[in-house]
Amino acid sequence: MLQLIADGFVIGSVIALGAIGVTLVYSIxxxxxxxHGELLTWGAYLAWTALLGFAAVWGPMEPLGPFSFGWxxxxxxxxxxxxxxxxxxxxxxxxxxxxxxxxxxxxxIMASFGAALVLRNLLQFIFGxxxxxxxxxxxxxxxxxxxxxxxxxxxxxxxxxxxxxTAVSVVGLHLFLTRTTLGKAMRATSINPQLARVTGxxxxxxxxxxxxxxxxxxAVAGVxxxxxxxxxxxxxxxxxxxxxxxxxxxxIGSVYGAVAGGLIVGLAESxxxxxxxxxxxxxxxxxxxxxxLLIRPTGLFGERP
Amino acid sequence: xxDLLGLLSYGTFFLVFVxxxxxxxxxxxxxxxxxxxxxxxVAGFVAIGAYTSxxxxxxxxxxxxxxxxxxxxxxWLGAMAASGFAAFIVGVAALRLRHDYLAITTFGIAVTLQxxxxxxxxxxxxxxxxxxxxxxxxxxxxxNLAWNLAYLAMAGTLLGxxxxxxxxxxxxxxxRVLRAIREDETAAESLGKRAFRFRLQAFVIxxxxxxxxxxxxxxxxxxxxxxxxxxxxxxxxWTMLIVGGSGNNRGAIxxxxxxWALWTLSGNVLRELVxxxxxxxxxxxxxxxxxxxxxxxLLVRPRGLLGEEAxxxxxxxxxxxxxxxx
Numbered sequence: 126m127l128q129l130i131a132d133g134f135v136i137g138s139v140i141a142l143g144a145i146g147v148t149l150v151y152s153i154x155x156x157x158x159x160x161h162g163e164l165l166t167w168g169a170y171l172a173w174t175a176l177l178g179f180a181a182v183w184g185p186m187e188p189l190g191p192f193s194f195g196w197x198x199x200x201x202x203x204x205x206x207x208x209x210x211x212x213x214x215x216x217x218x219x220x221x222x223x224x225x226x227x228x229x230x231x232x233x234i235m236a237s238f239g240a241a242l243v244l245r246n247l248l249q250f251i252f253g254x255x256x257x258x259x260x261x262x263x264x265x266x267x268x269x270x271x272x273x274x275x276x277x278x279x280x281x282x283x284x285x286x287x288x289x290x291t292a293v294s295v296v297g298l299h300l301f302l303t304r305t306t307l308g309k310a311m312r313a314t315s316i317n318p319q320l321a322r323v324t325g326x327x328x329x330x331x332x333x334x335x336x337x338x339x340x341x342x343x344a345v346a347g348v349x350x351x352x353x354x355x356x357x358x359x360x361x362x363x364x365x366x367x368x369x370x371x372x373x374x375x376x377i378g379s380v381y382g383a384v385a386g387g388l389i390v391g392l393a394e395s396x397x398x399x400x401x402x403x404x405x406x407x408x409x410x411x412x413x414x415x416x417x418l419l420i421r422p423t424g425l426f427g428e429r430p
Numbered sequence: 431x432x433d434l435l436g437l438l439s440y441g442t443f444f445l446v447f448v449x450x451x452x453x454x455x456x457x458x459x460x461x462x463x464x465x466x467x468x469x470x471x472v473a474g475f476v477a478i479g480a481y482t483s484x485x486x487x488x489x490x491x492x493x494x495x496x497x498x499x500x501x502x503x504x505x506w507l508g509a510m511a512a513s514g515f516a517a518f519i520v521g522v523a524a525l526r527l528r529h530d531y532l533a534i535t536t537f538g539i540a541v542t543l544q545x546x547x548x549x550x551x552x553x554x555x556x557x558x559x560x561x562x563x564x565x566x567x568x569x570x571x572x573x574n575l576a577w578n579l580a581y582l583a584m585a586g587t588l589l590g591x592x593x594x595x596x597x598x599x600x601x602x603x604x605x606r607v608l609r610a611i612r613e614d615e616t617a618a619e620s621l622g623k624r625a626f627r628f629r630l631q632a633f634v635i636x637x638x639x640x641x642x643x644x645x646x647x648x649x650x651x652x653x654x655x656x657x658x659x660x661x662x663x664x665x666x667x668w669t670m671l672i673v674g675g676s677g678n679n680r681g682a683i684x685x686x687x688x689x690w691a692l693w694t695l696s697g698n699v700l701r702e703l704v705x706x707x708x709x710x711x712x713x714x715x716x717x718x719x720x721x722x723x724x725x726x727x728l729l730v731r732p733r734g735l736l737g738e739e740a741x742x743x744x745x746x747x748x749x750x751x752x753x754x755x756x
Contacts, residue, residue: 157530159470159537223729231468234533235668236728238470242665243721246714253711362661366541369534404549411538418523418531 127270127278129395135284135353137391138291142346143364144371144383145298146339152315152378153335154225156233160216161343161368162361163244164209168344169351169360170252171212172198172205176259186260191282193262194352206344213340214333216240241362249358257356259348287349294345295384298338302380307334315378363407367394370410374417376424385425389413435575442578444694448687449585450646455670455682456592457639463676463738464600465632466612468529471520471536472640472667474543477659478516479509479641480648481547484560487649491560495553502566506645513641514634521630532633540664547656559655563648585646589683592639596679599635608632662717666693669724677738684735693720 143165150158179197180186189195220240224232267285270278302308307330314321314331322328350360371390375382390410397409417424454476461467469475483505485496500508516539524535547554554560566584571577599605610618611625619625648654666689674685696716704712727734 151530157533159533220725220729231466231529232728232732234468234470234530235672236725238665238668239721239724239728242662243718243725246717246721250711250714250718366538369537373531373534402549405545408542408545411542414535414538415523418527418535422527422531 127275129398130392131278131280131284133392133395134388135287135391136394137388138287139346139349139353139387140364140367140371140391141384141387142291142294142342142349143368144375144387145295145380146343147368148372148375148377148380148383149311149315149335149339151372153311153318153331154221154233155318156231156237157369159234159237159365160241160244161237161339162363162365163241163248164213164340164343164361165347165350165364166248166358166361167212167244168205168209168340168347169356170248170347171208172201172344172348173252173257173259173351173356175201175204175208188260188262191264191267192286193260193264193281193283198259198348198352202345202348205348206341209344209347210337210340213336213343216244217332217336241365245358245362252358254358257351259352259356283352287353290345291349294342298342298380301338307331311335366407366414367391367410370414370417373422374413374424376426379424379426382424382426439575439578442575442582444690446578446582446585446650448690449582449589450643450650451667451670451686451690452683453585453589453592453646454640454643454667455674455686456589456596456679457636457643458667458671459636459676459679459682460596460600460632460639461636462671463678463682464605464612465608465629466529467525467629467633467636468533469536469633469636470533470664471538471540471543473659473661473663474536474540475513475516475637475640476644476647476663477540477543477547477656478513479644480654480659481554481560481644482512482641483509483645484563484648484654485553488560488563491555493552494555502564502649505649506642509641509645510638511641513644514638517634517637518630521633525629525633526626540659540661544656544659547659554656557656559653559658560648561653563652563654565649565652581650585650588642588646592642593679593683600679604628604631665717665724666690666720669720669727671734672724672727672732673734675734675736675738678734678736681734681736688735689720689723692723696720 143161146164147158147161150156150161176186176197179200183197186195186197220236221233224236264281264283266279266281268277268279302312310321310326311331311334313324313326314328318328321331346364347360350364354360367387367390371386372383373386374389375384375386390413393413394406394409398406401408454472458469458472461469483502486498486500486508487502487505488497489499491497520532520535520539524532548557550556565577565581567580568577571580600608607618607623607628610621611623611628615625644659647658670685670689671682672685673689674683675681693716696719697713700712700716701709
């Protein structure tokens, strides 16, 4: 039981970081971005590429303390965050910005669906379909709770790292949104775009910031997923439904809602495994989604339906 | 003349697929083109139709539920009913909300159905899929080409019937309400039209056509597996509709022809050019090409090849023509 809850939190962290991006794009650019999952995949693979690059220069990665990875992965994560943000801005420049001028929100969704397929297949063309790993080191799981208390709890240092860095990211984003001018401008645009424009907020700058934040968090989530599971071209596609479910569950536009939604969806997935089996894990997110649409379509923290 | 026969055989095969895609594209056109409903789960509704008809009509499968051996037309009716029922459930949950929610929910049902198709071995045969799906009039027509031609004639008839029925529907008052809701929901509601109910009807009818398309596919190929219903299928159909021109039934069928021709052609070219060991990798480029085509059409010619007709009503057309003459 405890073990399932802990696993749920680890998956939930990945979902939460991805769902923040979905909810920010939805509330500021006003469309459901089906290509967001691909940002996670690209983030994970770009970090992997950077890691190969570092390893070619400085030799193979030495594990850092109890972790399965060393400083090289952290540096690769940084490189990947920048590259993924650049990718998101590029897609926006070539596609979404053009459609925003004269298209409707629904054309944007369709274009994002097309962009997702192009990005995914391009990635598979470049990297191939064989699963990859950042590190093949075997980790010793730490036993936090003995086996006789609620089934016990073992957790790997990597998983603790994921939980820790997720918490740091969320707190950092909170400070950014509440303390900085740009963060406040983003919140204003999300609540009322016309009024925000009238008061002199540079909406293009807000949009760029939205893509950058969404992409950086997506890269982090992608690397986490690659670190705790493996790297596959379908990584982002498989996470897309949980991301949407989390964003809607939390209430569209609410960053804290997305975090809560991500953790709840992660827990629901993990706790459903003993009942329905691991192969139906992704369907749990769908059940959560249907339930929230029927019971409370505004989500836990949302106001707009 | 073996070459000519080969070409004819290939052409028939190709056209049967165009007909099936055309049928599904018509369903999608009713949803998106006329009602503005964004269905991202087309592959899922096609899959429901294919699996339902296979399970109803196939001979008894050992160790599996289904294989009832019913007549094929009953299978097709069952396929339409099952897809329509699934659409009803999704519609009730999502159609009251903003359009993005329908997109997300239909995406969710497609993902979930893919999981069921892959894992519910006792029902769907899992990754191995369902085999021995009966082919209609196969016991009467032995020749392969003649059978393909007969199937094409039958599928073509169904496509023609659906086309005529849909043309009548969208030109009827009911169809005009759909477009009114698409353009301005508040105005339509204020005239006493219940937007939710009309949307639900259009969504269910569209999905029934998709289910019929899936059933036609299953009985033509005789074998279905989960990988026949991946998200790429949804994407192909969307490209067909957008390229042909959404809001125009002839456009939907034309788009099915053009895009399927481009798809098979690019597939053949890649097969010729790329050595066998890199085929799987090259196949991903095919998707990239079609994706770029869709985005290009969206950017350059969002109306598609044949755009929507501005006036559909017979009565309005007369007055519109008169206005032009004056």
